[in-house]
Amino acid sequence: MADTGIEQALKLEAIYFSAPIPRNLAVLTVLGAVFDKVYFPGVHLPTEGFDVSELDKEIARLEGLPRGGRDYDRALLIGALKLTKHAKTLDGFLRI
Numbered sequence: 001m002a003d004t005g006i007e008q009a010l011k012l013e014a015i016y017f018s019a020p021i022p023r024n025l026a027v028l029t030v031l032g033a034v035f036d037k038v039y040f041p042g043v044h045l046p047t048e049g050f051d052v053s054e055l056d057k058e059i060a061r062l063e064g065l066p067r068g069g070r071d072y073d074r075a076l077l078i079g080a081l082k083l084t085k086h087a088k089t090l091d092g093f094l095r096i
Contacts, residue, residue: 015041020042
């Protein structure tokens with residue numbers, strides 16, 4: 001069945017500008033409770049072609065590195081890698 005004009009008018013979409021990706025899954029959960037779609041401009045997360053166990057190893061390696069001057073960049077990378085594991089499930093809600 002096609003969406004009616006009223007259903008289209010009630011849909012909420014957002015563009016997430018505060019960071020490239022949500023800080024954690026709790027933020028993503030709140031976004032999912034409020035919006036029908038969330039756009040993350042300039043972000044691409046693969047939905048296939050990677051080994052989840054290797055991804056987990058890389059996340060653990062990055063989290064185990066000593067703190068340094070690039071902690072923000074590392075935190076973004078770790079967050080992106082963690083979100084990558086869920087990207088296929090979230091396809092349609094997230095526009096990345």
